[in-house]
Amino acid sequence: ETGVTQSPTHLIKTRGQQVTLRCSSQSGHNTVSWYQQALGQGPQFIFQYYREEENGRGNFPPRFSGLQFPNYSSELNVNALELDDSALYLCASSLFKREGTNIQYFGAGTRLSVL
Amino acid sequence: KQEVTQIPAALSVPEGENLVLNCSFTDSAIYNLQWFRQDPGKGLTSLLLIQSSQREQTSGRLNASLDKSSGRSTLYIAASQPGDSATYLCAPFEGTDKLIFGTGTRLQVFP
Numbered sequence: 001e002t003g004v005t006q007s008p009t010h011l012i013k014t015r016g017q018q019v020t021l022r023c024s025s026q027s028g029h030n031t032v033s034w035y036q037q038a039l040g041q042g043p044q045f046i047f048q049y050y051r052e053e054e055n056g057r058g059n060f061p062p063r064f065s066g067l068q069f070p071n072y073s074s075e076l077n078v079n080a081l082e083l084d085d086s087a088l089y090l091c092a093s094s095l096f097k098r099e100g101t102n103i104q105y106f107g108a109g110t111r112l113s114v115l
Numbered sequence: 116k117q118e119v120t121q122i123p124a125a126l127s128v129p130e131g132e133n134l135v136l137n138c139s140f141t142d143s144a145i146y147n148l149q150w151f152r153q154d155p156g157k158g159l160t161s162l163l164l165i166q167s168s169q170r171e172q173t174s175g176r177l178n179a180s181l182d183k184s185s186g187r188s189t190l191y192i193a194a195s196q197p198g199d200s201a202t203y204l205c206a207p208f209e210g211t212d213k214l215i216f217g218t219g220t221r222l223q224v225f226p
Contacts, residue, residue, distance in 0.1 A: 002160075031212055042119070042204055042216030043159070056213055090158055094212060102212055104149060106159040 003027060004093050004107035012113045013081050021076040021110045023091030031055070031096045032074040033104065034066060037088040049074060050096055078112075086114045117142045117209055119217035127223040134192040136220045138205035143186045145207040149214065150179050150190050153202045162190075162203075195224045 003026035013019050025032050031050045035043035045058035049068035063079040072093070078085055088109045094102035118141045128134060138148075147166050151159040163179045165172045165188065171180040178191040188205055202221045206214035 002158075004158075006158075033212060033214075035214075035216075040218070042206075042218045043214070045213050045215070048212055050212075056210070058213075088156075092159075092214075096212065103161055103164050104212070104214060105161060106151070108158040111156070 002105040002107065004091060004105050006089075006091050006107035006110050008110060009108070010111045010113075012115065014115050015081055015083060017081050017114075018077065018079045019081060019112060021078075021089050021091075021112070023074045023076070023093075023107060025072045025074065025091075025093035026105050029093040029095050029105070030072055031094045031102070032068055032072065033092045033094075034074070034076045035090040035092065036060075036085075037090060037109070038084075039087070043090055046076070081114045083114050086112060088112075117145075117207065117215045119205060119207065119215055121203075121205060121217035121220050123220060124218070125221040125223075127225065128195060130195060130197060130224055130226050132195050132224075134195050134222070136190040136192070136203050136205075136222070138188040138190070138217060140186045140188075140207045140215070142207075142209075143183045145183060145209070146211060148179075148181055148188050148205065148207045150177075150188075151204045151206065153204060153219070155202075159204065192222075195222075197224050197226055199224050 033048040034046040037043040092104040202219040
């Protein structure tokens with residue numbers, strides 16, 4: 001158990017719809033990152049939030065957006081869903097430290113299917 | 116742009132064998148590297164984090180090494196068990212918090 005929880009577990013949407021995925025970070029963590037994992041691929045970095053501000057973004061279009069709340073929980077929003085958005089969406093939390101890197105703890109993911 | 120390659124892509128071995136999983140990355144200017152395990156349809160479980168100043172890290176039957184200059188990391192699994200069956204992912208850090216993943220090695224250990 002990593003202490004990172006994601007909801008919902010599974011989701012089915014149709015093309016053009018909007019979706020919100022949720023993540024509750026491990027207690028004491030102040031950084032959350034979101035990754036997209038297509039079938040048979042490694043996870044791809046979407047973006048990261050630190051203290052409620054976006055702190056880095058991968059090669060994803062603006063219709064992928066996020067929020068981090070004061071309690072460090074987070075949302076990933078995807079607008080205008082496309083078939084290729086079907087994937088496992090993973091949330092990872094960590095405690096940012098000025099020196100060195102920080103172990104990333106992942107949730108179990110949300111499986112999104114776009115029909 | 117960092118690219119991560121994992122070899123082999125798939126591996127099927129009998130129980131008890133010692134295994135070596137390889138990971139190579141193109142940009143040696145990484146901070147650290149993290150190894151994960153992923154069971155089918157599940158999230159990622161962190162196995163080991165190797166700091167850039169370390170050459171190896173051990174946890175139980177797992178040992179990971181890191182050679183930044185050659186852009187390689189190796190995960191060694193001793194005395195493999197059927198419960199080790201999973202996909203193993205290596206991910207160097209780009210910056211302090213962004214992970215760059217390979218496509219993984221899918222391991223099956225049969226009794």
